[in-house]
Amino acid sequence: MGLESYKPYIAMIIVQCIIAGLAFFSRAAMTRGMNPHVFVVYRQALATLVVAPLAFFLESDKSAPLSYVLLCKIFFVSLFGVTLSMNLYTSALKYASATVATATINTAPVITLIMAVSLRMENISMKQWHGIAKVLGSLVGVSGAMVFTFVTGRPLYSSIQKGISEPSTKHSPRGDWIKGSLLMLSVNTTWSLWLIMQGPIVKQYPAKLRLIALQSFFSCIQSAILAVSMERNILAWKLGWNINLVSVVYCVSFWPHPLL
Structure with a gap:
């Protein structure tokens, strides 16, 4: 087997590293006091500023009519699938570690x-091997996420042993851990x-870059309204x-998709 056959596996490893970086930098921004919204x-x-020009130049030859009804569908898909999910994600990172955030993606x-x-x-046939593989893979993925969520060990480094007192917190560390995990769920x-x-929307509007740009734009407006109401x-x-600026730039540069 040549290097060509390993490209899909190498690509998946790179993608997983990027996703881990997203959780790491986002978590770093939250711990530095940046408001998640x-x-x-x-x-x-x-993301809108990055994707919109790409959509304009790379999909200028694609015919994708945008009706008022379809625009409303994209708006509500952005509201429930992007805005709500991303705001819950950043809120969860205030309580859960980047490791938990990455692990629970398996669910x-x-x-x-x-x-x-x-x-x-979709149908699952337990009489065929691919149906059994789906069920077993699902069980393994959920089991791994549950282990990361509810099983915690001793810290590698104890600040108490170094003579540094632990600050008092309103919530217990384990309570925050479970709260963050439930938010990630x-x-x-x-x-x-x-x-x-996304399936029906993509069939009606096949210009994918333009669709991402629209969802990013709608999500930006919706999130701005939420942020203003939550943070005065x-x-x-x-x-x-x-690190706050670095986190924002990293998330968009390496993953400009409107979600994760």
């Missing part, structure tokens, strides 16, 4: 499969719903030359 606004605004295919089967968009549920809704302090919107 403001983070989403900046990310979606920058998304399982939830998507359950939704697809429930809506009769809700994120994956809304993400799975978004994936299900103008200083929370300030971006400096720090």
Whole structure:
């Protein structure tokens, strides 16, 4: 087997590393005090500025009529599948670690499969090997996510042993851990719903880059309204030359998709 046959596996490893980086940098911004809703606004605004020119130049020859009804569908898909999911995701990172955030992504295919089967968009035959593989793969993915969620060990480094006192917190570390994990589960549920809704939308509007640009734009407006209602302090919107700016740029540069 030559190097050509390994390209799909290498690509998947690179994608997983990028996703891990998304969780790491987003978590770093949250721990530095950045408001999660403001983070989403900046990310979606920058994503729109990046994807919109690409869609204009690369899909200028594609015929994709955009009706008022279809535009409303894209708006609501953006609201429930992108805006809600991303705001829940960044809120979850205030409580859960980047490791938990990355691990619980494994539940998304399982939830998507359950939704697809429930809506009769997909069938599972336990008499065929691929049906058994889907069920076993789902069980393994959920089991791994549950282990990361509920099994915690001792910290590798104890600040108490170094003579540094631990700050008191309102919530216990384990309570925050479970809260963040449950929020991540809700994120994956809304993400799975978004994936299900994407099918009919893509058939009606095959210009994928333009579709991503529209969803990013709608999500930016929706998230801005949510952020303004949740955060009234103008200083929370300030971006400096720090990890907050790096996190926003990284998320858009390496993953300009409107979700994760």
